[in-house]
Amino acid sequence: MRRLPAPLLAVLCIAAVQALAWSVLLPAFQGQDEAPHFAYTQRLVETGKPTWSALETLPRSNSYSTEVSRALVLTGHGPLRLNLSMRPYAAQIDEDRWRAFATRLSGKDRADGTYTSSMRNPPLYYMYEGIAYAPLRNADLFTRLYAMRWLTIPFFLFAVLSAWLLAGEVFGRRRWLQATAALVVALQPMLAQLGGVVNPDAAIAALWGLGLWLAAVIVNRGVTGHRLVAAGAIAVGSVLVQARAAPVILALATALAVRGWRWTAGRRRERRLLVGAIAGGTLAVVAGGVWYALRGEVTVDRVREMASYIWQFYLPRPSFMEPTLVPEWGVGEVFVERVWSGMAQLDVYLAPGVLDAVSIATIAGAVIVLATLVIRRDATRRRAGLLAVFVVALVGLMYSLHVAAWRDLPTGGDPIITGRYLTPLLPMLGVAVAAVAVSLPRRVGPAAATLVLGLEGLLALGALGAAVVRFYG
Numbered sequence: 214m215r216r217l218p219a220p221l222l223a224v225l226c227i228a229a230v231q232a233l234a235w236s237v238l239l240p241a242f243q244g245q246d247e248a249p250h251f252a253y254t255q256r257l258v259e260t261g262k263p264t265w266s267a268l269e270t271l272p273r274s275n276s277y278s279t280e281v282s283r284a285l286v287l288t289g290h291g292p293l294r295l296n297l298s299m300r301p302y303a304a305q306i307d308e309d310r311w312r313a314f315a316t317r318l319s320g321k322d323r324a325d326g327t328y329t330s331s332m333r334n335p336p337l338y339y340m341y342e343g344i345a346y347a348p349l350r351n352a353d354l355f356t357r358l359y360a361m362r363w364l365t366i367p368f369f370l371f372a373v374l375s376a377w378l379l380a381g382e383v384f385g386r387r388r389w390l391q392a393t394a395a396l397v398v399a400l401q402p403m404l405a406q407l408g409g410v411v412n413p414d415a416a417i418a419a420l421w422g423l424g425l426w427l428a429a430v431i432v433n434r435g436v437t438g439h440r441l442v443a444a445g446a447i448a449v450g451s452v453l454v455q456a457r458a459a460p461v462i463l464a465l466a467t468a469l470a471v472r473g474w475r476w477t478a479g480r481r482r483e484r485r486l487l488v489g490a491i492a493g494g495t496l497a498v499v500a501g502g503v504w505y506a507l508r509g510e511v512t513v514d515r516v517r518e519m520a521s522y523i524w525q526f527y528l529p530r531p532s533f534m535e536p537t538l539v540p541e542w543g544v545g546e547v548f549v550e551r552v553w554s555g556m557a558q559l560d561v562y563l564a565p566g567v568l569d570a571v572s573i574a575t576i577a578g579a580v581i582v583l584a585t586l587v588i589r590r591d592a593t594r595r596r597a598g599l600l601a602v603f604v605v606a607l608v609g610l611m612y613s614l615h616v617a618a619w620r621d622l623p624t625g626g627d628p629i630i631t632g633r634y635l636t637p638l639l640p641m642l643g644v645a646v647a648a649v650a651v652s653l654p655r656r657v658g659p660a661a662a663t664l665v666l667g668l669e670g671l672l673a674l675g676a677l678g679a680a681v682v683r684f685y686g
Contacts, residue, residue: 221374241358254343255326255346315353315354403554425603432471556676
């Protein structure tokens, strides 16, 4: 077995320590939607029934099992959410009260949960978490919870590893560039926090990272039977984990289209067929998304309203447009405020001044990346296939999120798109940082990358510090 390169091993250790710190630091059930996700696995293991049966037979009461419901109350973890003046119960009497109640619980009290919102998700992640839950089903609830948290950490590590591998496909085996891309992912506080709680988002990021790497391999090295099988496995896995993971299939399809384009060079008939297939597939994806977003009621007015919402998400509203349903929620809040802040259940925020600086850095970084692509247009041309994969991945993910948002906005008013949904794109961000660094003069590039990573490390430490102040200060 080949040994891991020392820089990669160091990056993975940094990532593991950070995710472990979040898993221990956050009070129980304070990860994003952690109680519903825990309840999904609990019902799956305790009843032995497929959870999708709950969608048909159980009331929509968002009810947990007796064990979880009472734990949220008796330990104070339920009212702790979004109550910034409250701290976790920490007195000995609180612990004694919970232990006295827990000794009276039976298997029935763990299996009587009804419907929770997470049960709309496919089962693969929750079956995986059952590996930690099942052997400990008779242990204390919090023992099971923390074991499940730690079982999520490998997904975060796979996301970091995928950034290393993806950079290797873009830049070759240039370790400092691979380490730069991987560290961008490893030090990102939102994804690190997601890697330390019971939530499928880290699994989504891992699938996306591996999918982007495999797409790059296909573009660079061609199609083989093993790569097709791997692409199929990632596609199926993404569908079985969560719907937000599925757009990675578009990146894989783009890689296959790039190889098809090269293969049909000089073959007019085959190329026309390929162009027709690409155009038809694109039209089907766009039209299917519109139909789903509008709940099958596709009219000119409703399509115009949806287009207006997407426009106002990214750009200022022209005078002739009506305000969208959430005019205060747009690209800045999603790409900055909720990517780099809003950890736990929106309880842990970085200081406003820090977020302002991150916002400026984000805009400046986007301009620098675009300028780099233009200035190094010869290199960009040579990497056009990879660039197509990245563009389709970004546009496909955002389109899928807008589709889901518009489907629910008229009825719920929830902006739906939150920053943590963009964490699957972090390997691409790592590659972008490495691309800018390698484009600078030889002595300047590594120093610039080190500066960026150092500032990101400060953000990571600041997020952990903000969590300490929020829950224990």
